[in-house]
Amino acid sequence: MMEFKSCSGVFNRLDDEKKKMILSVSIKAFSENGFKSANINTIADNAGVSVGAMYKYFENKRALYLTCLEWSLMHLSSKISSVVDEEPDFLGIIEKIIRVIQEAKAESEPFNKLYYEMATESNAEFAMLIASQIEGVTSNLYAAYLEEAQKNNLIRQDIDPRFFAFFIDNLFIMLQFSYSCEYYKDRMQLYTYDDVFLDDARVREQAMRFIKGALFYSEEE
Amino acid sequence: MMEFKSCSGVFNRLDDEKKKMILSVSIKAFSENGFKSANINTIADNAGVSVGAMYKYFENKRALYLTCLEWSLMHLSSKISSVVDEEPDFLGIIEKIIRVIQEAKAESEPFNKLYYEMATESNAEFAMLIASQIEGVTSNLYAAYLEEAQKNNLIRQDIDPRFFAFFIDNLFIMLQFSYSCEYYKDRMQLYTYDDVFLDDARVREQAMRFIKGALFYSEEE
């Protein structure tokens, strides 16, 4: 079923259950320890596979890492497209995305952490290999929707849709971090209040107001 | 002059020039390689100091890292307070902060990278030691200004100033990353256009419109 490019044929021939097991254990390790300090021997152990087997599946550590990124990317794409398919209007999509970020906490946490880890300069080496793919999934989507909305005079005219897409995605990314990474969780509580994470609806509402304001405001001078 | 808490007295007794040398080399190493893979022997070499001396200055690698964070924090605080002291009104401060982020590129790059690196889960261990300090510098500042502005009816009433402070700072942080980290640089270009980094004024203008919209918009229903 799932086919990856950065691994050996042996790995691709494994059944999905085993592939998932190995990759989820790896993602957990990489996101928690970073690329360099994640330990392949330990990963193999936790995944119930021998070290030797791991090196039959992946040429080296780097290849394992890339395969994890591939998987995360597939995960993201499917999440995004399911949202877009369901919701017709732009504001609906934005709200839905925020909702997905909030709800997908547990399930997506490791993916988000990995994504965050990857963007660190330390891993710049492969970051670029995947960056355009990840952002490609979302950037054009937002910008296209905003341009469309601007043409139909649904949102203010005095802004560049590309910048707005950028700013909105910035907010999404930080929200994702704030729901996934310990540091940013604490930071969000510091800015707002201790029980924010019990108040998903409120966060969504406030975020929507912020974004709507940014989109609809028109300066009279 | 500069006094640190996470190091030995021997280090504090060094002249500022040498302290700066050691810390800037260390910050560079930590931000580029992450905590685990930064090499103390190499750092010592690059700073023109023996390994033994390093361990006279810092009890261990962790202590060196914490001292780097302390220094970054001092840097941030002084930057922020110089902005706040100069500018009287809230919008002025926001614009000034964006300007500082853009201008301080070269000088602050290593600090930003370190900050980013630190927030990674891998370093959660010490992140928390410093998080509240870092955010404490900014969070209360913004929230207080916004509350004030709200009382004076200068901005919309239907939002929680704490959330708005949070969202605005989220935008700042992403902007900082976008000006410092390779990955986020590329991402910004992908969203906007290739020469964005030659167009500081334009970025500032667009960001201000976005934020102003968010702050001033009022919904009529």
Added chain:
DNA sequence: ATTATTAAAGTGAGTGCTCACTCACTTACT
């Protein structure tokens, strides 16, 4: 002035541990 004394600062080869990766081998499948 010169020399002795002592403490503080600095040195870098060495130690022991961690970990990516290998390879001679076993097991399972056809």
Added chain:
DNA sequence: AGTAAGTGAGTGAGCACTCACTTTAATAAT
């Protein structure tokens, strides 16, 4: 009988940290 898949002790490189030692500098004794 032959091939594909899997095993895990072993290897060597990298690196945090140590320690027996040297250098520097400041003060005291002659």
